[in-house]
Amino acid sequence: MRKVEVVPHDPAWRSKFEEESKLIAIAVDDNVAVMHHIGSTSIPHIYAKPIIDILLEVKDIARLDEQSSQMTALGYEVMGEFGIPGRRFFRKDDAAGNRTHHVHSFEVGFPDVERHLAFRDYMIAHPEDAHKYSELKRKLAQQYSTDIYGYMDGKDQFIKDMEKRALEWQRRHTDACL
Secondary structure, rough: OOOOOOOOOHHHHHHHHHHHHHHHHHHHHHHHEEEEEOOOOOOOOOOOOOOOEEEEEOOOHHHHHHHHHHHHOOOEOOOOOOOOOEEEEEEEEEOOOOOEEEEEEOOOOOOOHHHHHHHHHHHHHHHHHHHHHHHHHHHHHHOOOOOHHHHHHHHHHHHHHHHOOOOOEEEEEEHHHO
C-alpha cells in the first residue's frame, strides 16, 4: 500500500521532466510530436505528489503500442488505456518502489490533450485557484493517507469544475488573440 503524500513545490521537477522527456524522445523516435509537463508538478507554488506527469503527443497511437518495449526498457510499466479510451498510459517507479513518472500518451488532436493543457495553463494564470487546489490536495492527503482512491475521488469534482473554467478561459483567451 502506497502512502498518499503531497509535498511543497520543488523547482527541480522541471528539470526532471526535461531529462525524462529526452529519454522518451529517443525511445519513441520520430513518432513524438510534442511533450508537455502537466499535472501539479508543472504548476509553481502548489503542493503535489512528487510524480512527474508527462503528456506525450504522438503521430500514431498504434505505432506507440508497437514501441511499448522501448518504454519498458526505460523502466515503465505499460498500462494500456487505463480507463481513458484513446490514451496509452505508462508509469515508472524508482529502485525503492516509489512512483516517479506517469506518461499520458495521446495521438495529436485528441480532445484530452486540450483539457490537460488548459487546466495547467489556467492554474498557472490563476494562482488563487491553484492555491485552493493545493489546499484541497493537502487536506485530502491527510484524510486519505493510505487510500489513493479516496484521495482521487476527493479531487474529482474540483478538477472537473476547474477544467470547465479552464476550457472557457482558454477559448476566451484564444479568441482575444485572433
